[in-house]
Amino acid sequence: MLKKIFILFLCLVSMACTSKKELGTEGRPIQFALVPGQDSTVLMENGKVLEQWIHAQTGLFVKMQVPTNFVAVVEGMGSQRVDVAIMNTFGYIMAHEKYGANAKLIGVNLGRSEYWGQIITSDPKIQKIQDLNGKKIAFVDPASTSGYLLAAKLFKDENIKPSEIVFAGKHDSVVTMVYQGRIDAGATYHTPEENGVPQDARRLVKEQFPDVFQKVRILKLTGPIPSDPVVFRKDFPADLEKKLTSALKSFGSTPEGAVALKKLYHLTGFKDCDDKDYDSTRKILLDMGKNVQDFVK
Incomplete structure (x- = not known):
């Protein structure tokens, strides 16, 4: 019993010392x-x-x-x-x-101290934002500004109602899902081109999918935001x-x-x-x- 009390005492002393650091x-x-x-x-x-x-x-x-x-x-x-x-x-x-x-x-x-959101797709049948009605859409996270909030506002303004919503967790995951055709469209961040080279979220998977800029295109921009x-x-x-x-x-x-x-x-x-x-x-x-x-x- 005394041994247990001593060990408890040492733990409390250690915690107290740590908190004072x-x-x-x-x-x-x-x-x-x-x-x-x-x-x-x-x-x-x-x-x-x-x-x-x-x-x-x-x-x-x-x-x-x-x-x-x-x-x-x-x-x-x-x-x-x-x-x-x-x-x-x-x-x-x-x-x-x-x-x-x-x-x-x-x-x-x-x-620049602002950036944009973007809606991306690899489906050739989707040519305008209204074509997303009844489609499966991937967002990043409910707390993502470019990867959810801006797109959600756009959909509200345009009266677009997806048939299914998926939260992929990361911008590169959304791009991958669009590239692989697992969803109809997705929302990610957008950054303007530099020297003619795209710098938006698609670049995150370019090493894995070298033709991502050709296969996945930007349907519409949202924003800007700080x-x-x-x-x-x-x-x-x-x-x-x-x-x-x-x-x-x-x-x-x-x-x-x-x-x-x-x-x-x-x-x-x-x-x-x-x-x-x-x-x-x-x-x-x-x-x-x-x-x-x-x-x-």
């Missing part, structure tokens, strides 16, 4: 989440590059993670299992309204926030950082922002007659 130290690293919009291996590999950059610039210890879905990132903000995250636009609005999380940086791509933000949980220490935002803004200026950012979220850098930058997305919700809670039930 300062955030950003090796014993209590800052938990940094990457919203899962594509292959988790790609995100983690390039997230590690960012993790090392932050440590080199600030001395802070950061631990990257890729939660299972958008909502898991939001809930992580509420439980403090996530301190900082690069989030999708709508996921941020959820985190802000539910848990008081705040956007401090916005992603930039070649000077780019993905860097979000801090409520009550995150201001001094650590300042260090992290400074490191993030300089990351894209290095060759390694430029490559990693492009592979992560097709960005070239970050710039300062605040919550008001995302009011346009809130308006889309209002136009649809929905609120954040409709997407987290």
